[in-house]
Amino acid sequence: MLLSQSHYNEETERRKISLFRQYEVDGCIIVPIPFKQHNKHVFENLRANDTAVVCVDAAVQGVPFDFVGTDDAYGAHLATQHLLKLGHQRIACLAFGDTSVIRTARLAGYRRALAAAKVAYQPHWVLPGPWELSAPADGLLALCRERHAPSAIFAMSDLLAVWAYFRLREAGLRVPEDVSLIGFGGLHEGTWLEKPLTTVAQDREGMGRQAVAFLLQRLQQPALAPRKLLLKPTLVTRATCGAHPAVSALATNGTRHHLRSTPLS
Numbered sequence: 001m002l003l004s005q006s007h008y009n010e011e012t013e014r015r016k017i018s019l020f021r022q023y024e025v026d027g028c029i030i031v032p033i034p035f036k037q038h039n040k041h042v043f044e045n046l047r048a049n050d051t052a053v054v055c056v057d058a059a060v061q062g063v064p065f066d067f068v069g070t071d072d073a074y075g076a077h078l079a080t081q082h083l084l085k086l087g088h089q090r091i092a093c094l095a096f097g098d099t100s101v102i103r104t105a106r107l108a109g110y111r112r113a114l115a116a117a118k119v120a121y122q123p124h125w126v127l128p129g130p131w132e133l134s135a136p137a138d139g140l141l142a143l144c145r146e147r148h149a150p151s152a153i154f155a156m157s158d159l160l161a162v163w164a165y166f167r168l169r170e171a172g173l174r175v176p177e178d179v180s181l182i183g184f185g186g187l188h189e190g191t192w193l194e195k196p197l198t199t200v201a202q203d204r205e206g207m208g209r210q211a212v213a214f215l216l217q218r219l220q221q222p223a224l225a226p227r228k229l230l231l232k233p234t235l236v237t238r239a240t241c242g243a244h245p246a247v248s249a250l251a252t253n254g255t256r257h258h259l260r261s262t263p264l265s
Contacts, residue, residue, distance in 0.1 A: 014039050014042050090150040
């Protein structure tokens with residue numbers, strides 16, 4: 001078995017796949033770079049040479065390989081719905097800064113949850129996240145200082161959520177007292193925070209097991225039609241999500257009031 005890592009670098013991905021072909025591997029399980037697909041011709045060559053391939057987590061558009069991934073739309077819906085159940089109606093989305101299928105699906109799930117709760121979608125509340133955790137957060141902080149600011153943020157990945165967590169705290173905003181925060185992925189980085197990250201966790205072990213099963217079946221039956229399996233993610237509640245301030249006030253004083261949005265500043 002050969003194991004390699006692309007580190008989301010296209011040249012490395014291209015070189016490693018070429019290495020696999022030189023070793024004449026029987027088959028490959030590949031996690032393609034999801035945000036850039038300049039290596040599409042490399043995958044087309046694998047397909048043309050009848051190499052058994054299973055893609056995991058991200059598909060290669062236009063190349064019909066077996067695919068095992070996450071139901072991204074469902075996961076984003078689950079995350080947004082969790083915030084809505086806590087009383088939040090002003091929910092921003094920290095999105096990938098690209099046009100990938102993953103971004104499209106997670107944005108669709110976010111919007112569907114808002115629509116189901118009859119909460120208006122605010123396009124300017126969908127902010128592109130950075131590629132580097134050291135990046136400044138001018139756009140995010142400007143949004144959080146608006147008079148009718150969001151009280152919660154759904155981040156399309158745990159790393160984006162971790163970035164937002166530190167930038168918000170550096171700006172003097174408390175998580176979750178001022179802003180609730182939920183991520184996507186279930187990465188271990190979220191557990192390192194002083195207040196561990198609430199997230200929607202992907203079934204990484206399940207994806208791995210199913211990918212191996214698909215590959216073994218493909219080697220035995222090369223003529224099988226391409227298959228696609230999306231596994232459901234699960235909500236993991238931790239410390240970065242809290243009830244909307246108005247809901248918390250209701251619980252504290254025991255009186256009944258209409259839910260209203262509370263600006264952060």
